[in-house]
Amino acid sequence: MKNIARLVLFFTISFAGIFILAATVRFLHLQIDMIRALPSQDSHIGTELLLAARWALPLSLYGSLLISLSYTVRRRIFAPAGMLSLFILASAASLGIVLGTESFHRLSSYTIPARPLGKAGLILTQADNAIVLIQDPLDIWGARVVSIPGQPLRYQAVPRGPDNLPISLPPIPFRTNTAWVLDSFNIDLSIVSRLLIERFSSAGIIPFTIYVAALSFLLISLRFVLGLSKWPLANLFLGALIFRGILLMETFLITPETQEILNTFLGDLIPPLYTAPLIFVFLGFLVCLYTFLNYLARRNDER
Secondary structure (H helix, E strand, O other): OOHHHHHHHHHHHHHHHHHHHHHHHHHHHHHHHHHOOOOOOOHHHHHHHHHHHHHHHHHHHHHHHHHHHHHHOOOOOOOOHHHHHHHHHHHHHHHHHHHHHHHHOOOOOOOOOOOOOOOOOOEEEOEEEEEOOOOOOOOOOEEEEEEEOOOOEEEEEEEEOOHHOOOOOOOOOOOOOHOOOHHHHHHHHHHHHHHHHHHHHHHOHHHHHHHHHHHHHHHHHHHHHHHHHOOHHHHHHHHHHHHHHHHHHHHHHHHHHEEEEEEEEOOOOOOOOHHHHHHHHHHHHHHHHHHHHHHHHHHHHOO
């Protein structure tokens, strides 16, 4: 019983810590993108905090379950009790975050006026091209000089594009591009968080809870991965790779295009909202069955 209490405390701290850290990093990322955009836009703190919190939800769920499962293996906590506890905690924590963000969404947001980083003479680069803004960067119709490799400089007194619209400007080169692996991870988290919130908003609390519970069941069923070798860190890295694969599968399953394809095969047999949860439960059941049979085989070998 003491081990379960420690597990509850460990998961709670892990989930809260990952959520706060991820939401803070995402919020700062949104702020930087807002500053880099031209023309500059007002920053709506409440809206950006809401987006950051929603983005952090899938990462908190995956991350906290991964390290908590590793904790149960290292502390030799009875597997069924530990897995059941994590299943309840993960489902409750995810539901609590969504309900909390929905309540926060109703609050009025504080707006910070736009504050551009540069002034007249700001140089923007995109690929090998460069644009020099002669006037204030806030003036979208301001004159500019465009430099294209192999061509003479172009002076645009009024930068008009198709349909007499102003020619868009590249973002201010304030930060370097991130690696493709991190970009793809960020995209997957953004897609999953957006579709999860849409599921909650359109279908209600019950389908959302079923979905999160089914996903948690699949993740928790992979506990055996965290005990494959005698090196906990190596098991943790292997578990992280497998969890990343599940995130990719989740992104693929819950996109509208995939849902339409599955509905054409399943018809009215399974409601569209429950297709992905049933797949998660089925895969989790197979993993649990494998773990149980492997446990029985090891006991027979020991005898």
